[in-house]
Amino acid sequence: MGVTVHTRVNGQPIEREIEARQLLVYFLRDELGLTGTHVGCDTSQCGACTVWLDGRAVKSCTVLAAQVDEHEVTTVEGLAETVPEAQRIEGLHPVQAGFWEKHGLQCGFCTPGMMMTAAELLANSERLSQQEIREALEGNICRCTGYQDIVDAVAFAAEKMGVSVERDVTASI
Amino acid sequence: MGTDWFRPISLEEALELRMTYPDAYLLCGATHLMTQPRTALSQYTRFIDLSRVEQLYGCHTEECVIQVGAAFSYARAADFLASTVPAVAQACRSVGTPQVRNKGTLGGAVALSLPNADLPPALLAVGAEVVLTSTVGSRVLPIEAWVCEPSQTSLQPDEIITALRFPRDQGPQAYHRLGRRAAFCFPEVAAAIAIDATLPSPYVRIAMTVGTGAFRLLHAEQFATEALSMMGTEPPEEIGMEFYGIVEETLAAHSAEIPEVVRTSAAAVAVRTLQEVWSDGDHL
Ligand SMILES: Cc1cc2nc3c(=O)[nH]c(=O)nc-3n(C[C@H](O)[C@H](O)[C@H](O)COP(=O)(O)OP(=O)(O)OC[C@H]3O[C@@H](n4cnc5c(N)ncnc54)[C@H](O)[C@@H]3O)c2cc1C
Numbered sequence: 001m002g003v004t005v006h007t008r009v010n011g012q013p014i015e016r017e018i019e020a021r022q023l024l025v026y027f028l029r030d031e032l033g034l035t036g037t038h039v040g041c042d043t044s045q046c047g048a049c050t051v052w053l054d055g056r057a058v059k060s061c062t063v064l065a066a067q068v069d070e071h072e073v074t075t076v077e078g079l080a081e082t083v084p085e086a087q088r089i090e091g092l093h094p095v096q097a098g099f100w101e102k103h104g105l106q107c108g109f110c111t112p113g114m115m116m117t118a119a120e121l122l123a124n125s126e127r128l129s130q131q132e133i134r135e136a137l138e139g140n141i142c143r144c145t146g147y148q149d150i151v152d153a154v155a156f157a158a159e160k161m162g163v164s165v166e167r168d169v170t171a172s173i
Numbered sequence: 174m175g176t177d178w179f180r181p182i183s184l185e186e187a188l189e190l191r192m193t194y195p196d197a198y199l200l201c202g203a204t205h206l207m208t209q210p211r212t213a214l215s216q217y218t219r220f221i222d223l224s225r226v227e228q229l230y231g232c233h234t235e236e237c238v239i240q241v242g243a244a245f246s247y248a249r250a251a252d253f254l255a256s257t258v259p260a261v262a263q264a265c266r267s268v269g270t271p272q273v274r275n276k277g278t279l280g281g282a283v284a285l286s287l288p289n290a291d292l293p294p295a296l297l298a299v300g301a302e303v304v305l306t307s308t309v310g311s312r313v314l315p316i317e318a319w320v321c322e323p324s325q326t327s328l329q330p331d332e333i334i335t336a337l338r339f340p341r342d343q344g345p346q347a348y349h350r351l352g353r354r355a356a357f358c359f360p361e362v363a364a365a366i367a368i369d370a371t372l373p374s375p376y377v378r379i380a381m382t383v384g385t386g387a388f389r390l391l392h393a394e395q396f397a398t399e400a401l402s403m404m405g406t407e408p409p410e411e412i413g414m415e416f417y418g419i420v421e422e423t424l425a426a427h428s429a430e431i432p433e434v435v436r437t438s439a440a441a442v443a444v445r446t447l448q449e450v451w452s453d454g455d456h457l
C-alpha cells in the first residue's frame with residue numbers, strides 16, 4: 001500500500017501516492033523533476049541535498065517523503081521567491097547573486113545546498129559574524145573553493161538583506 | 174511488500190497505534206533511522222510518525238520546573254532553554270549540524286541515549302526527568318534511572334516519551350565537548366557541570382561521557398562542592414590541578430579500557446567546564 005502525500009513544494013500544491021520508504025531527495029528529483037537539489041553522499045554528511053522544510057534547512061537524503069505531508073518544502077528552484085521582489089537582484093535571491101558576484105562556486109555541486117543553508121541563516125538573523133556564517137555552513141562540504149569565497153558570498157547577501165556582518169579576519173573553517 | 178504509514182495527530186491515537194502494532198517503527202525526526210544502513214529501512218513494514226502529535230510540542234514553565242515536549246527539535250530546545258537550563262541548551266547546540274538540529278528531537282535523543290551522545294551528560298548534570306506515557310497513564314523517571322540503569326527502566330512496548338522536565342534557574346551551568354570535526358562526529362568526550370545554587374549550600378553536579386555512556390562523577394562533585402564553599406568564586410590554580418587529578422582517577426576506575434589520552438583530555442575538558450561555571454557564579 002502506498003502513502004498519500006499532500007505537500008506544497010515551492011508554493012505549488014502537490015499530491016502524490018508514494019512508497020513509504022522513498023527519500024525526499026528522490027521524490028523531489030525523480031518524481032517532481034527538481035534536480036537542483038543534489039545527492040552527494042546519501043548519508044547525511046555533505047549537505048548537497050539541503051532543502052527547507054517549513055522554512056528550516058534539512059538534509060533531504062535524511063527525510064522520508066512521507067514526512068513532508070502537510071508541510072511546505074522549498075528547493076533552490078523556489079529560493080528567489082522566499083524574499084520580497086524588491087530584495088531580488090535580477091530575479092535572484094541575494095544569496096544566489098552573492099555566489100555569482102563573489103565566485104562562491106567552482107564545480108557547483110555543493111552550491112544549491114550551501115545556498116539553502118545560508119539563506120535560512122540570513123532569514124533568521126539580524127546581525128552575524130564571519131565565524132557564525134562559517135559555523136552555520138559546517139554541515140555543507142565543498143571540495144573546490146576553500147570556503148572563503150562562499151563566506152564572502154553570504155556576507156554579500158547579508159548586506160543586501162539588511163543583516164549586518166562583523167568583519168573577522170582571523171576566522172577559519 | 175506493502176507498507177503502512179500512520180500519522181496520529183493526538184497522543185491518544187498514537188498510544189492506541191502503539192498498542193495495536195507493537196512491531197511498528199516509532200519515529201519523530203527520523204534522523205536516526207535515516208542514518209542506519211538503507212537495508213534497515215526495508216525491515217519495517219509499519220511506521221508510526223509522531224511528528225504530528227500536538228501534545229508532544231507542548232511546553233510549560235512552573236515556579237521551579239520547565240517542561241518541554243519530546244518532539245522539540247534540538248534547535249528549538251536550544252533557544253527555549255538558553256537562559257533557564259543553559260547546559261542542556263549548549264548540548265543541543267553542539268549536536269551535529271544545523272540541519273540535524275532542525276530535525277532531530279529530544280525524545281529521539283533520550284530514547285536512543287547513545288553512549289557518546291551530547292545530551293545525556295547535560296541531562297544528568299541538571300537532574301532532568303523523563304515523562305513516559307501509555308494508555309494507562311504517565312510515569313516520571315529521573316534521567317539517572319533512565320541513562321544508568323536502562324535494563325530496569327527502559328521504554329515499555331506500549332509507552333511513548335512525551336516530555337522532559339528540568340529544574341530551572343538553578344545556577345551557573347556549562348557543557349563542553351571534544352571530538353574530531355564537530356559537525357560530523359559525536360563527541361569523544363563531553364562534560365556538563367551544573368551548580369545547584371537553590372540549596373542552602375550550593376552543590377556541584379558533574380556528568381561526563383567518554384564514549385562509555387554518561388555517568389556522574391560523585392567524588393569530583395564532592396570535591397568541587399567543598400572547594401566552592403571554601404574558596405568562594407575565584408577558582409585558584411591548585412583547585413584546577415587537584416580537580417584534574419580526581420577526574421582522571423575517576424575515569425581510570427570507571428573503566429580500564431579508557432585510553433590514557435582520552436582520560437587526560439577528558440580531565441582537561443572537565444577543568445575548563447568547571448572554570449566556566451565557577452567564574453559564572455559570582456552571584457553565589
Ligand atoms: C548526521 C548526524 C549527525 C549527528 N550528530 C550527533 C552528535 O553530534 N551528537 C549527538 O548527540 N547526536 C548526533 N546525532 C544523533 C541525533 O542526535 C539523533 O539521531 C536524534 O536525536 C534522534 O532524534 P529523532 O527525533 O530524529 O529520532 P528518530 O530517528 O525519529 O528515532 C530514533 C529512536 O528514538 C525513538 N523515539 C523517537 N521519539 C520517541 C518518543 N517520543 N518516544 C519514544 N521513542 C521515541 C524511535 O523509536 C527510534 O528508536 C546525529 C545524527 C545525524 C543524522
Ligand code: FES
Nearest residue numbers: 040041042047061
Ligand atoms: S546527499 Fe544528503 S547530506 Fe549528502
Ligand code: FES
Nearest residue numbers: 106108142143144
Ligand atoms: S564548488 Fe565544487 S564542491 Fe563546492
